[in-house]
Amino acid sequence: MKLSINSTFDAGNIELINLDNPRNIQLKIRKDTESDFLQWFYFRLQGAKGQACKLNLMNAGDAAYPEGWENYQARASYDRETWFQVSTEYNDSILSIDFIPENDSVYIAYFAPFSYEQHLDLVNNAQQSPLCSLESIGHTIQGRPIDFLRIGNDDKDKKNLWIIARQHPGETMAEWFMLGLISRLLDEEDATSVSLLKKANLYLVPNMNIDGSILGNLRVNAKGVNLNREWLAPSIENSPEVYFVKQKMKEIGMDFNLDVHGDEGLPYVFISGIEGIPSFDKKLNKLTDSFMNNWKTINPDIQDKHGYPKNDPGTANLMICSKNLGEEFNCLSQTLEMPFKQNDNIPDLVYGWSPERSIKLGESLVASLFSIVEDL
């Protein structure tokens, strides 16, 4: 069978340079829409069953985070359900994926994708719980609804907890995390979830950047805008995804926010806090510490030895979501980062950091929220 490469599907991203020699298949990652960022790839290889293939991503050195390729293993799948690691090396600005497909059709991606169809299943299934409602709170640049889930009864005396994910569309682990979080919150046999919902309303945006996800982008929306730099002055014209969500936050109020991401470089799960915002005080400091200390006991995938350096007082960039909201609502507001590589503390040599681990981390957030909800 003749070899072929294709990426004309939801979240697909690759350009073919040369397919003459299976040991030197030459490919290029396409740039994000209206942007110079590139890193997300997702394509289908056909006709290579039993054949040793070497797929060279020739422009990997131009990626947004070239350090993301060090000790990184690409993911592959035959059924798009199980995504396993394949032997990958980064040399001289080229990322080389070397393996022998067991089937004639194999998918290869930067990380296990989370498709728009999966997103629609997630929100439409959630709304069937009596605890949950689904609302469209505005439209993206390309006219898709911005899906917003309310879990709880909107009681004004309860705390308002926000969790949003996937501002950066290539960070698909963020939506896997939301899948775990939402399914546990809606489990009426789960005493922790039931007890949390007695004290809190949960407001969730499982995918902040639907257009970018479908376009196969790493970081930006359909206008080439990085949504996580838009929180100071979002606009309907360039960043409607942030504009409408922030409007809803102001309408409802906020006592807690978590913005869920993936980090290309670091092989750990970690949190980036709001130490540098002007109104960071003793109360926020204490909440930051107890949230971390509790969560890492509940799920040891979370740790605080490795992460971004903390901002000095007053130096936080208020264009960034978690910092902007922490300042505006004077509440605990943080960015969660999961790895594309591994959690080096608890490595999984077959799957690396995976949808399953992201789901379990999302489930575990319920218990960590329950542990601090009274103090928020």
Ligand SMILES: [Zn+2]
């Ligand atoms: Zn991100």
